């Protein structure tokens with residue numbers, strides 16, 4: 212059975228699309244987070260093996276299963292008759308259904324499928340999954356835009372590029388929180404009923420094992436509580452995490468520019484300017500000076516950590532000049548200044564959350580995935596420190 216393969220390999224390979232909060236979300240550095248990622252970790256643990264998350268997509272999910280790219284898929288996968296022809300499913304762990312999400316001013320216009328299934332309605336859908344299937348079958352007269360990125364698709368609604376999307380009610384609940392302009396339309400009374408389950412190969416022993424493992428997790432409302440926790444996960448910290456990450460990645464350009472100029476890494480007057488400017492901008496955002504200072508002090512120290520490590524390497528390698536280094540004053544510092552603004556705004560947007568000691572573990576998970584971590588793990592931890600210790 213597949214169970215023997217997993218044991219022999221000492222790894223459970225779990226497919227995830229990485230584009231579907233709160234189930235499975237994949238950061239740019241490859242790290243996965245979400246409710247189904249947590250479940251996958253528990254399943255691997257119960258099998259006594261390591262977890263390996265394998266990126267897949269809605270369009271290639273079934274082909275990837277057939278090609279043995281993963282052992283099971285756990286990613287908010289819906290049970291469908293079509294998929295059942297090819298694969299097994301565990302017992303369902305959640306029930307859901309399709310419902311619209313739209314800009315809030317349009318909620319009254321898109322209550323029924325009769326209102327939606329009209330040529331003047333611009334419906335948007337991500338390709339390959341049950342959303343596309345639903346849109347084509349139930350709203351064939353609407354203008355359908357197939358938009359390939361399930362992560363930025365909600366921005367298309369915000370920007371007015373489409374009128375509505377029809378997707379799982381759980382996702383509409385989450386996305387309306389992430390985008391205040393958007394409203395879920397009757398998420399308590401969706402158009403249809405869907406089961407979410409773990410997608411399995413045709414291996415009865417594996418199915419028996421997974422069902423047996425899953426059952427106690429379904430008892431006593433445990434799965435609903437888990438879902439609520441992941442709906443409340445601080446997904447909205449992403450712009451903050453990205454600003455920190457990009458600032459740290461830019462330290463590589465800073466270092467190359469300084470190397471060419473044979474300049475010292477540390478520039479104390481510039482540091483004072485950076486911090487003073489952040490404090491000034493933070494005032495109208497209601498950010499306390501001491502908090503802003505400690506956050507930007509940490510970003511600067513982290514930047515110097517990256518730069519010093521690069522200098523050491525280039526010295527050892529006897530590197531001469533870089534031909535492609537951007538200009539520090541003209542190009543790089545204006546980029547750093549833009550990131551200062553993004554950082555301060557997202558600090559203000561998430562201020563209560565970031566000061567809530569009870570949510571520190573979630574904050575740590577949401578902030579952990581930095582591309583700069585592969586570059587310099589010490590610098591990554593330095594940059595995040597002020598958000599993880601109590602401010």
Ligand SMILES: O=C(O)C(=O)C[C@]1(C(=O)O)C=C[C@@H](O)C=C1
Pocket residue numbers: 465476477478479481482485510511512514515544547
């Ligand atoms: O602008 C620079 O010169 C940088 O090196 C960037 C930076 C910063 O992170 O803002 C880092 C170290 C310097 O001491 C001053 C500023």
